[in-house]
Amino acid sequence: MAIFLEMPELNPEFPFRIILNDGNILTTPHWHREIELIYVTKGSIHLGINDQPYSLSEGEIVLINGGDIHYVLASPGSERIVFQFDLTFFTGLNTEGLNLTRFFEAVEPFSPKWHREKEAVVREILIEMYHEEQRKEAGFHYQQKADLLKLFVYLFRNIPEKKEIHKSHEKVQSKDILEKLDQVFRYVEQNYTTKITLEEVANSIGYSQFYFTKFFKRNTGKTFITFLNDYRIDKAKWLLINSTDNVSEIISQIGIESDKTFYRLFKQSMGMSPLKYREKMSVKN
Template identity: 60%
Template sequence: MAIYLEMPELDKDFPFRTLINDGNILTTPHWHREVELIYVTKGTISLGIDDIPYKLSEGEIAFISSGLIHYVLASPGSERLVYQFDLSYFASLNKENLDLQKLFSELVPVSLYWKQQQEEIIRQLLESIQLEMDTQQTGYQFVVKAAIFQLISLLIRDIPKQTKQPKKMNKLATKDVLEKLDEIFRYVEDYYQEDITLRNIADVSGYSTFYFTKFFKRNTGKTFLTFLNDYRIDKAKWLLINSDYSVSEIITRTGFESDKTFYRLFKKSMDIAPLEYRNRMKID
């Protein structure tokens, strides 16, 4: 898995999967085009969705819309079920022409703020899906698909909407574009602490610098330099929340050329200073 872009290998005929994650598994910041639900079945977990940290306990649920950056901290003693599915599978039955991605992006992402009855119904659906996936009795895919359709309708109809809309990737691209972006993001992940030039990254993509510049801007909504700086800022935010490194150490570890550049970009991104961000966002 690339840390910035995850591309789950889902069955093209039924693009859905479930995972059981032990609490010791730490999931670093990433995004994917698939919708995801996280159901805490044991203990307590700490996670972040769109730069907002949450703490969820046994029985609580998180919903993550397509394209949102999210992470889960190591939470020893806990367990969580993860459900991922691609909305494109349901497009042929969307006769009302609902914009599912938009509708899902507006939902309150954690069940802490849902009505208890809504949380309970969705919890039961998720448990029934997992049971069918575990036992795989005859006809289990019919049961799972039916449950997912019911889940989608419940999310659309019953889950409260946010007043503030989350930040999203500019465009959920096609598979070929995602694969090329994944290649680029993997390179950035490996070398973001070093000096990455436009020529370097264009060579990695196999494009000329001119074509790469157009390709990247068209498919991410930002220039590569802006993306690289945003990526380094995201890494810095991760370290501020999850380490005791000094700000100077974090600047060095995230590849910024100077303290001045880092502070300017961080303030522009978060509208607060790094230490204030650490104090406000860190989950003990």
């Protein structure tokens, strides 16, 4: 399975999870069937949903429907809480015959387009859910279920529909895009330790180098070279934390040919040297 087709391991009895991400965490284009809400708690973030770039500031929320292709670019100094849940949680409770799939396709996903009072109510529910997750007091799962139902009811009754809803042919187009991106990500995953050229990766999905360059930038918001460098730096960060290899050995494992280039990219990405990063993460651990 490719690393960018996300399949969260959720409890079938309560398919729900909360993740706290800081701004240095980059999520490359992916999709999953679960509904996702992102609440920005600090700074601002830049993300893309179905080929469209967006920005969210502190206190703002976005709802991402299952099947939507999305990514979040690295946004240093920011922080976000991610809430994911599967619609199957509501299935046995849906005695009114509500069209839940249609609702999540139609609802306006960006809280800046809601009234501020409505945004504040949703934010309060999300904060309570996060605090329950952190405290884990007796019965917190019951409280989380209650809060999730409260959240859904409030969204259903109060949040407006967006002006334009993706048509079925647009969904098919998005899946075609995802399949091509997935092939690219598989290629990178398998070959990042060696030299990768634009021509090689373009050929791997049957595109010309010129078309591939435009295709990748349009659908991820960054150039392929930038993505590849970010991917390799992420691998280096993992090795710095989880191995005792020295920096030169790590560079030889991630496909960056020049030590000078590696140090420049790492400092640019993390704001510190590789050894400082290792020291900082070792203290945390």
